[in-house]
Amino acid sequence: MKLKKLLKSGLALGLCFGLAACSSGSKGAGTDAGSEQAKTENAESSQEKKAETDGKEIELKIPTYLAGENVGAVFFLPQVERFNEKYAGKYKVVVEEVVQDSYAEKIKQLAGQNKLPTLVHSPGSGGIDTQWFKQVILDNDMAYDLTEFGKENPDVAASWIEGSKDFCTVDGKLICNPLIVLRPIGLYYNESLYKPEKDIRDMSMDEFMSGLGENKLAFMTSENAWTSSLMLAALIANEDGGVDLLNNNTSEKLWDYNTPVIVNAVGKLQKLLQNNASSNTVGAAYADAANAFMSNNAALICNGSWMASEFNEDAKDKWSNGFDGKDVKTTIYPGNIALANPKAYGDFWISNAASDEQKEAAKAFLAFRSSKEEIEAFILAEGGNAPNIKHSDDFLNKLKENDILYQLDQSMNENTKFVATLGDIFPASVADTEFGKLLPKLIDNSLTPEQFCAELTKKAQEAKQ
Amino acid sequence: MSSNRKTAASRLERKNYKWIYLFLLPSFIVFVTFYIQPIFTVFYTSFTKWDGFNKPKFIGLTNYINMFGNTAFRYSLKNLLLWSFIAAVFHVGFGVLVAFAIFKKPFGWKFTRAVFMIPNVISAAAWAMIYRFMFHDDMGMINNIIRKFNPDFHVQWFYQSPFAFIAVTLTWLFYAVIVTLIVLNDLFAIPGDLFEAARVDGASDFQLIKYIQLPLCKNAIGTSIIASITARVAMYEQIALTTAGGPGDDTMNLPVILVKSIMDLKYGYANANGVIMFILGLFILWLVNRLFKMDESVY
Helix, strand or coil: CHHHHHHHHHHHHHHHHHHHHHHHHHHCCCCHHHHHHHHHHHHHHHHHHHHHHHCCCEEEEEEECCCCCCCCHHHHHHHHHHHHHHCCCCEEEEEEECCHHHHHHHHHHHHHCCCCCCEEECCCCCCCCHHHHHHHHHCCCCECCCHHHHHHCHHHHHHCCHHHHHHHEECCEECCCCCCCECCEEEEEECCCCCCCCCHHHCCHHHHHHHCCCCCECCCCCCCCHHHHHHHHHHHHCCCCHHHHHHCCCCCCCCCCCCHHHHHHHHHHHHHHHHCECCCCCCCCHHHHHHHHCCCCCCEEEECHHHHHHHCHHHHHHCCCCCCHHHEEEECECCCEEECCCCCCCCEEEECCCCHHHHHHHHHHHHHHCCHHHHHHHHHHHCCECCCCCCCHHHHHHHHHCHHHHHHHHHCCCCCEEECCHHHHCCHHHHHHHHHHHHHHHHCCCCCHHHHHHHHHHHHHHHHC | CHHHHHHHHHHHHHHHHHHHHHHHHHHHHHHHHHHHHHHHHHHHHCCEECCCCCCCEECCCHHHHHHHHCHHHHHHHHHHHHHHHHHHHHHHHHHHHHHHHHHCCCCCHHHHHHHHHHHHHCCHHHHHHHHHHHCCCCCCHHHHHHHHHCCCCCCCCCCCCCHHHHHHHHCCCCCCHHHHHHHHHHHHHCCHHHHHHHHHCCCCHHHHHHHHHHHHCHHHHHHHHHHHHHHHHCCCHHHHCCCCCCCCCCCCCHHHHHHHHHHCCCHHHHHHHHHHHHHHHHHHHHHHHHHCCCCCCCC
């Protein structure tokens, strides 16, 4: 009996403490992200006060996905260190690691609570879609105008790509730090399996397709069907009027795909998927497609310059079946097409709600990132092309050392046509899920190209409602 | 005398009211904050055009009209109907069968019960990934076994019509341990006298099941059916991580539409979808309660 009483009392006490703990926990919680942000804000405001009172350095906390295991961390984290070293005693950037898949959701929640961090990744990166950015951030004037920043840093402003600068200018305000580097997306091929008769860039799409023979492309249908969507963008760009179709719809998105340009391109994609797709294409996610290429099961893969590091000797553990990174060559698409969208929102934007000290630190960081030295270091690390920066010989020599990045750089000439990807012109759900979901039906002939486009249009219209 | 006792009892009750309400208060606060308020928001915003940030704009029944005109929604309802039938008959049926087998306490029954429990401690998301590999055409176990008998067999289970529906169904069909535990609990609660009396009257094993065990487990089976069907209404991970509702809309369901609507910043539409899920849940509860007469005592 005594034991029972003791047990009852213990349980009752446990319940009381549990409730008390829950209630105190939920007081400041709201969401984890919110409480973290609140803590951040407190820390920031105390830092600011401290800086104001004793003139000490301003701490700028940047939540970013360019940390941890993310491939972008390799360049971004040392860059932050360089900044901290240069501005020691004045500014200090502290990186808060956020998983890439959660970044957009976190920013959306913080925007809802009006607790945005000072520096935020631009839409198009980190999963933040442009539609949300327009409806929430721009419509509510939550982005800081960087026009003055451009005037204060003429070298930086001179490096901005004109198309991006125009795109980032909304109602006379510069709402994002525009692009300086374009990272054109081309394709990689394994020369031990496939030797094109001439540079793929100089081929027509029909020449390219007929010259493939039995060679396979690493396509995918799962996730956002990234490698397949890149090829479709290149196919569209090779149709009459395709370049304009892709480049003129980045702002308002494309909602109707029942046009001959897209139907023809989808017809060609269907042929490629049926005749030249790696055996694991149906259901393949990005990792499967990459694996098909790096195991000699596919001779070609469409992807950006960031994949180049996978072909270095230090990534050898990912190779199998006799694959050798040295055999990999890169170029752009037939018809001299490269996928790159200059009409984009750049890299970062600053929250209007941040304090002046925080904005000052953020602008200093943006100016640092946009300096010629940092831009060149970035290109050497991740590839790309900065059309408004005159490079030194030293830089060009270093670029030559990275064979693949140099090849990609050299594959573009003055006649290269840069076009947007499907992700830039399709509404979010169509680009991220619907396109890939319909591909298996295109492959097994359940849908003709016309029906595929009609289905995709239906999905886009439903997304619009 | 009795009136006095009644008054005294009432006074005692009244004296305890403040304590009763005090102890009820935390639950009430939790209920209002985490259930009533969100449900109210879902209902209210389902009649609005809302991007999740700016002020919702009232648009009447537009979201519902659009939803019923949406092919993915119609596919979802069809799929839900089929999955509900499969859940009620085969999933619950299998769970009940295992419960009856274990109730007989054959050799190794405890081990069987523990093994049967294992899938339940693995998350649905992990299972979805495991199934993706199991059903993989090249390296999957299923196709490789089939190819031992038919070397030309190639099916992309999760990405080909009509196999995707079957593959998604198989990711949950046989994991019926909750059903087994609920029914087993009721089976163990049946008084031994009933079996003894039936045996004395010459009842066979089958008659024991038909006339004693099944009727006395009626409520447990009804509860299992409710749990299984409502789990199908809310099923997300198994689909999102395998087919994402495809190919086309073959395996589409309501939660996938809901998440997709949020991706497109259509929170009002997503919540209209949520309202339909809520109503379906209540309807299932009402229907199964009626069919199984669950408010009546089985003893």
